[in-house]
Amino acid sequence: MKYIGLIDCNNFFASCERLFRPDLSTHPIVILSGNDGCIVSRSNEAKELGIPMGEPYFKAREVIEKNKVAVFSGNFPLYSDISSRVTRVIKSYALELEKYSIDESFITITANNPAEALNLAEEIRDDVFKKIGVPVSVGFSSTKVLAKLATAKAKKSGGAFLIDETNRVDILTDTSTGAVWGIGRAIFEKMQQRNVLTALTLTEQNDIWIRKQFGLPLLKLTQELKGISSFSFHSNPDSRKMIQSTRSFGEACSDLESIKEALANHVNTAARKMRSEGNATTYLSIYFRTGRNDLKCAHRSGNVNFTIPTSDTLALTKAANTLAEAVFLPGYRYKKAGIGITGFTPIEHAPSETLFDKDTEKKRRALMKTLDAVNESFGKNSLKTAATGLSRTARWHSKNNLKSKPYTSDWSQIPRITI
């Protein structure tokens, strides 16, 4: 019998930091978002102190200082590396695998009965913990949406959980529609207005009504709650339609070259994500702006449509540069820049007769494959286009004062132990 599983790392960023800090094994820890803005991961001890997820750092500072909570700026080279390792371990158990996010993957397995599936869940948990040192929770069911619910249960009860017809109805009765994956705040409010408060109530509504009120994706989601698989692998209720990469600068910049450098780095990040999802883009937009409350305010943006979809970092960087040159205004202190790409089509469908001749196109695709392969092996951004800037201390690099070291991707930064 086929089961869909969701494997979710517990407090992932905090768990990664703990791996090389045994002194923090029972200590409250929080991880801050880019530019040290908000709290994006908490260890269980930090959760118990009442620090909410997403809380701005400045707001939580008092509680943090009072309880001597350990604070880390995000260390993405480390998290990326650990995430890849976790995925590799999981892969060996799975028929299919879809990496959903840095700390979550969907898998399919076969098992003769629920007990066997749960045994496998335990095996996976133990194996990941032994090999990588990261605790994970595993949820199994017949659909992705139910697997997500199962994992949420697993986190609270022993790390492995299975939903089938013996417990599905009870669980849906106890689950608010707001807690279902794919139901965002706006839809939840609409549901509340229509008195559809629990997941079970949602499944009791008429299909036509659901589709009319909330659209087709929600209808599929409801089918999934009933145990009917409607989202195949690589299609999700919230599948990515746009990829954005934005970041505030550590220090304001007034010159075009710094802006272009920042944009090139964003293009690098976004294009890589897009390629990893198998897509090419037809629309690029860029923007850069001053602070919102600055005396001299400016928000510059531009966009371009590609008649032929592209997945090529170099082509996108070139386009971003051209746009930046076209809209740049001197004499302003820019504080933030970003790009967005959208209008995706699968790479396979992108015709190969492009702006370049077939030969160059083939080489370009090969170059992108190499770029991704090297970055996969040696750490993201180890190989970038020259446009992204070679100086690590360029002013637009954001504040990350409390970063731990890239313990697994930089020889000069591996843990040092006294023996």
Add this chain to the structure above:
Amino acid sequence: MEIIRITQSDIQTDETTNPLFESMPAAGFAHLIESEEKDALNLHEHLVKNPTATFFVNVDGDSMRDAGIFSGDILVIDRSLDARDGSIVLAILNNEFTVKRLKKKNGKVTLAAENPDYPDVVVTEEIDFSIWGVVTSAIHKLT
């Protein structure tokens, strides 16, 4: 047509050939040369049997000198291996990392130093102890 293929086996992707280096020169060559290129010796592959579970650390101190681990060495740690009596392990003792030889005999667990100037530690119930991984190699640079 001359066919040249260079493989890089340390790239951890599903493909083992680096596509950039596969090249076929333009037509026009009248002869066909085939050269077979063997993979060069790869030290990483030699030292790292389970890349997914392998990590590296730097050590300071000479408590394991007689085992051939010297201050400044890089240790290769494999978490996937099971530590046995006699294994050199990276362990956590009272929330601190340490590297010692594991001795297991008659239910007694000892973390032994390999230098008479350092004490052995007998692991008792009260002591917080866990094994992080097994040390498989020590890399000692001479220059």
